[in-house]
């Protein structure tokens with residue numbers, strides 16, 4: 001196989017298949033936002049420090065600013081746009097609203113995706129597990145209390 | 161980001177051929193958590209990024225074989241630290257791996273990548289050195305094995321030739337009871353780089369191996385055979401004395417993360433903690449065996 005400057009990839013994003021050509025040096029984040037107009041995923045630091053760009057790739061939470069789009073051929077991706085069901089917010093998203101876990105909202109999509117991953121791997125997390133699970137996500141507004149509450153609450157919800 | 165080309169070989173021969181062709185104008189990508197940061201800053205002379213994730217010969221698994229644990233070059237840190245064989249026998253590696261970056265980083269970053277970037281602050285390096293891990297390298301010319309302890313040449317520099325690829329990390333299985341532990345000191349928890357990090361391995365026969373990261377341009381390994389560090393009846397003063405001789409080999413540097421003096425003081429604090437926990441684990445392992 002040759003070295004390519006543009007790379008054809010087939011990805012499934014939020015259960016929709018996309019066949020696109022991406023630039024070899026574009027990140028998944030750039031392609032999501034600028035090429036596919038899925039702008040729910042945010043960019044802040046661009047280097048893995050803040051978690052604003054968190055998405056799930058094959059079920060694993062990753063920083064989409066640290067992944068090349070070219071690497072995503074064959075991958076299944078879940079972004080914040082994929083959480084709602086028929087226009088209804090997911091219980092986790094609703095918990096963020098109810099518990100005041102959103103202020104400016106810029107960290108929220110990444111925070112929700114990191115929390116989604118946490119709840120998938122640890123359905124009933126302790127407070128320490130929540131704080132650990134979200135330690136790769138920075139929020140400049142809320143002081144994290146509301147966010148931790150929201151995830152705790154959403155964890156309990158899945159119980160019933 | 162700076163521009164470059166992308167290649168995704170489907171086999172090891174294809175990968176090695178690409179490496180022969182591009183040599184040091186190529187960079188390998190598996191997790192990419194470190195490489196992409198460097199590429200974003202545009203300070204690497206890179207013509208092609210070679211994705212190794214389709215190369216079946218480069219495993220993403222941890223396999224326990226006779227006398228060895230083999231960590232595949234594509235095995236991500238998050239998986240490695242949850243592997244039962246690693247969890248039970250190599251707690252220092254687990255403790256180190258658990259604090260690398262964030263959940264998102266650990267889901268993507270490989271142990272092999274942590275080693276190959278050769279950052280003096282790489283957290284998985286001191287435990288792997290203390291366990292005496294070996295690195296298997298392959299190229300079109302064949303294969304060779306290098307002890308991890310002599311793998312690093314300087315910050316960001318290793319003995320890997322431009323046409324070589326890391327094919328396996330081999331960690332010897334413990335002979336007899338062993339206790340080990342890892343600790344690090346940072347200015348804040350989380351995504352921060354280590355100011356100093358220490359791994360200590362205590363063997364049943366009295367040998368103590370300590371590895372210090374982030375104190376010098378490359379990891380420093382020190383061995384001690386008096387048996388005092390492996391003996392729960394030895395006084396704290398004597399332990400301190402032995403630890404200080406061990407620490408004399410680690411010559412801390414001053415840099416943006418902290419001064420030399422701070423590192424020297426903190427080294428002893430961290431070394432005491434590591435020795436104490438490792439000794440508890442050794443004692444437990446000895447008990448379990450009798």
Ligand code: FES
Pocket residue numbers: 042043044045046047048049050051052053054063064065066
């Ligand atoms: S934008 Fe990706 S981690 Fe900050």
Ligand code: FES
Pocket residue numbers: 101102103104105106107108138139140141142
């Ligand atoms: S709500 Fe503003 S950064 Fe988190």
